[in-house]
Each structure stands twice: as C-alpha cells, then as structure tokens.
Amino acid sequence: MKKILLLLVAFLGISYAANAQVCKISGSNDNVEVFSCYADVTNNQIVVTVSNDSQDISANVTVEVTVSGYDKGSLRYSDKSFTVSGKGLATPNQTTTIKINVPNGYKLNDGSKVSCSGISGTKCI
DSSP: OOHHHHHHHHHHHHHHHHOEEEEETTTSOOOEEEEEEEEEEETTTTEEEEEOOOSSSOEEEEEEEEEEEEEEEEEEEEEEEEEEEEEEEOTTEEEEEEEOOTTTTTTEEEEEEEEEEEEOOTTTT
C-alpha cells in the first residue's frame, strides 16, 4: 500500500512540476526528488517537499530556490529575484519537508513566486 501511495504521489508531483529536480543516489537506482516548492507568506518561509524512493538509504540534501516578487523595507520588487538554500535529511521511503527562512530584510508577499532550481547532496551523482 505504501508503494502504491508513493507512486501516486510521485506521479502527481511529476505532473505538476515541469522542471522537477532529482538527486540520483550514488550506488543505487534510488532517487530523492523535489515534489513541491511554495512560498509560505504568513511565516515568511519557503517550504520544499522532497521524497526519497529508497527502501534503506537516507540522504542529506540541499535544495536551492529562486524567489521573485518580494518586499524589502518599504519597497516592493516584482521583477527582481534572490536565491536561498536549505538542508534536510531525506529518509527512506518517505517525504520530507524542508523549511527555509527568508533572509532578514526580505518579506514575501502575495505576488511572490518560487522555483526550485536545484537539489544536491554528498550521495547525489
């Protein structure tokens, strides 16, 4: 049942993520994949969900996210962007949520857009 649910989540994630980011775990046929990436305006954070399809290998991963549309001080920028990264341990056969705080001075707004631009890690090839 877990495998079917994981496959369904994987399919939906791939369907919605046109530029899906994948980390192939070295020495295996397993992957850690970014499923979702969104701006949590209320908490001024970026929330990234990754999934590890391995049965027994954990992987420390770093995700990189590009943010466009934000407030800085009293100014609102819609055409500028900045990049943030966050780390997490992707445990076997599960999804993992990585929360990335936005740097001081930057404030997400309702027009903020995020794009996961990369995933890497020591076990990634």
